[in-house]
Amino acid sequence: MVASLAGCCRCLLPTLLQRFQLRHFPTPLPLQYSYISHQLPYRRRPSIFFAAMSSDQTSNLDDAFKQKRLLRSKVRKSLKSMDPSLRSQEDEAIQNIVMEAPWFKSSRRMCAYISCSALREVDTSKLLAHILQTPSSSGDSSVAKKLYVPRVEDKNSNMRMFLISSMDDLIANSMDILEPAAVDRNGNPREDVMESDEPVDLFILPGLAFDKSGRRLGRGGGYYDTFLRKYQLRAKEKNWTQPLLVALTYSVQIMEEGAISMTDQDVPVDALVSPSGVIPITAAALERFELSPSAVK
Numbered sequence: 001m002v003a004s005l006a007g008c009c010r011c012l013l014p015t016l017l018q019r020f021q022l023r024h025f026p027t028p029l030p031l032q033y034s035y036i037s038h039q040l041p042y043r044r045r046p047s048i049f050f051a052a053m054s055s056d057q058t059s060n061l062d063d064a065f066k067q068k069r070l071l072r073s074k075v076r077k078s079l080k081s082m083d084p085s086l087r088s089q090e091d092e093a094i095q096n097i098v099m100e101a102p103w104f105k106s107s108r109r110m111c112a113y114i115s116c117s118a119l120r121e122v123d124t125s126k127l128l129a130h131i132l133q134t135p136s137s138s139g140d141s142s143v144a145k146k147l148y149v150p151r152v153e154d155k156n157s158n159m160r161m162f163l164i165s166s167m168d169d170l171i172a173n174s175m176d177i178l179e180p181a182a183v184d185r186n187g188n189p190r191e192d193v194m195e196s197d198e199p200v201d202l203f204i205l206p207g208l209a210f211d212k213s214g215r216r217l218g219r220g221g222g223y224y225d226t227f228l229r230k231y232q233l234r235a236k237e238k239n240w241t242q243p244l245l246v247a248l249t250y251s252v253q254i255m256e257e258g259a260i261s262m263t264d265q266d267v268p269v270d271a272l273v274s275p276s277g278v279i280p281i282t283a284a285a286l287e288r289f290e291l292s293p294s295a296v297k
């Protein structure tokens with residue numbers, strides 16, 4: 001059934017994309033990943049764990065991490081040499097595309113990153129300001145959006161996402177990234193998205209590099225992959241629709257397919273937003289972007 005949906009999406013895709021003014025990269029749906037298999041949480045593990053893996057598996061894994069490191073340093077260089085005026089044009093274009101998108105407008109609960117300009121991340125400041133002012137500007141609390149943002153807990157790839165209501169809720173951490181304290185200014189604990197009884201509709205994700213089949217290269221901490229796996233598990237247990245995973249990317253961060261190594265702990269994204277438009281990848285993205293076959297009259 002999945003295969004037939006994929007085939008169906010593929011043949012309808014050009015018409016749908018033209019109709020909805022989206023960009024298409026010819027990616028087979030659903031995704032087929034050539035994962036390198038390993039079973040353990042993969043912060044650098046003590047060698048006792050590696051004893052359970054064959055030497056081929058460990059060396060494949062080491063190759064994958066080595067390729068990731070090389071690609072990270074290549075992408076960091078291209079981001080550093082990006083013309084600042086091009087960067088701000090792209091920042092503006094990407095955020096406008098998101099804010100105008102129906103799938104963004106209809107999202108009520110979101111997790112998003114607080115961009116760090118020193119890391120040359122796609123700017124989210126306008127987007128976040130827009131999310132935070134939505135209830136007051138519309139005067140209708142029923143359309144209010146809830147925003148959860150990351151906070152690093154430790155060096156073991158643990159991160160939590162806390163509810164904020166204002167950018168004033170944030171303070172710079174040791175990496176100079178703004179993040180919320182676990183308690184608010186009155187000493188009350190903030191709402192942790194993992195403890196919320198309502199599902200997150202949308203994740204806005206950062207990353208260093210992406211490809212058109214949804215592979216994402218992060219900064220190497222494993223924070224997002226660990227968090228997303230946990231959240232997906234919670235959504236499954238609660239019988240919720242899985243959140244849509246959308247990554248923001250400058251043009252120079254989009255790689256040829258196959259350039260990003262994947263391990264089975266990496267969580268692929270559903271769609272990318274680049275300055276040229278939205279790039280839907282999975283059937284879930286097509287559905288949320290109202291591009292499902294049933295949307296064609």
Ligand SMILES: Nc1nc2c(c(=O)[nH]1)N(C=O)[C@@H](CNc1ccc(C(=O)N[C@@H](CCC(=O)O)C(=O)O)cc1)CN2
Binds near residue numbers: 119121224
């Ligand atoms: N804005 C933002 N917030 C985020 C993340 C992110 O990628 N972006 N994270 C996503 O995980 C978590 C924090 N993880 C981070 C991991 C590495 C670096 C960092 O500064 N990396 C340097 C290289 C450091 C080194 O190699 O020693 C870099 O990438 O240049 C920052 C945040 C949670 N919050």
Ligand SMILES: Nc1ncnc2c1ncn2[C@@H]1O[C@H](COP(=O)(O)OP(=O)(O)OP(=O)(O)O)[C@@H](O)[C@H]1O
Binds near residue numbers: 219222226
């Ligand atoms: N050779 C290695 N063997 C085993 N684990 C490693 C190796 N190199 C790095 N790791 C660990 O794997 C984890 C994830 O690394 P990976 O490169 O996939 O992160 P990422 O996907 O870039 O990060 P994020 O999920 O935060 O975006 C990190 O905790 C890292 O310490």
